[in-house]
Amino acid sequence: MELSLPIDPAANELVNRDPLALVIALVLDQQVSMEKAFAGPYELEKRLGHMPDAAELAGFDPEALAVIFAERPALHRFPKAMAARVQEVCRTLVERYDGDPSRLWSEAADGPELLKRITGLPGFGKQKGQIFLALLGKRFGVQPPGWREAAGDYGVEGAHHSVADVVDETSLAKVREHKQQMKAAAKAATAG
Template sequence: MTLSLPIAAEANELLRRDPLALLVGMVLDQQVSMEKAFAGPYELARRLGHEPDAAELAGYDPEALVALFAERPALHRFPKSMAGRVQEVCRTLVERYDGDPGRLWAEAEDGAALLGRLTGLPGFGRQKAQIFLALLGKRFEVRPPGWREAAGAYGEEGAYYSVADVTDEASLLKVREYKQRTKAAARSAAAG
């Protein structure tokens, strides 16, 4: 079973076949809807006129990259900071993995090592790294030993906590309901 978001079929296909697109989608998955975040890599490729690799984005003129992100409709509600974050992640990929995002997970000997590699990326705190690890395991069959444990609750079978659990419209609704309950509980705790 693979990731299937309610976005353009071409955008879903890019996520399925291009590890960089999947990683960039995860970078953008912050303070925007999942659909907006994961459609972003396809829209970026469309604006560039081709599918970029990590080396291209790492070396791209920062102001020109911001302009691509800010072009209406903007790729993210914070185009400047997210263009910078994508570029930082791509630079890290070039420096540590010869620009090959697939090496992040292909060379990890176990789930804990993969989690460590992911938290080593700019902007990937533990929660984001665990969600991405769960996404890799559940939807892309990247399953080094201990991957579920390293992914924490996000790795649980039958959970509906994150993008890792989205396979159709019904599962997307379950994930949204979970997120709404979590936010409500956090607001209640803060108020009280």
């Protein structure tokens, strides 16, 4: 049970083994493809020469970090904003969890508490929190009582709604199809 996206195997390996890389990938997972978001921590590691910890990123010079994120190819469509967001999240991890991102989930008593902890991170609303919770449960075996219910539709077994459900190219295509259907439905709702 692990995350397997069609990206560089070393990038998959990093997000599977390093909790901060996983958190950073989730931060980056907006307005870019899943593949780009989840390859981002590996690209950051290559640019810095090592995978930084939360304390290092929290204390990084913000302008220097923005420059690193903006190097071509940029780590995100909005490199400056995402560098700042990653830094905010790392500061929160340092303040609340002594810089250990795994404490975010390892110390949660149940699914609702875990969702509350995740949505307590800067930039993590309910939907992103539920996706992260489903990812932890489905791919990383983090399954406190009530996790599926707290993850909502993203926690449903056999669903293809998010990165939590991607295990190969076929499941990735199903997730993309679901996202397109949701966008079309939202567009139709606002038009009507």
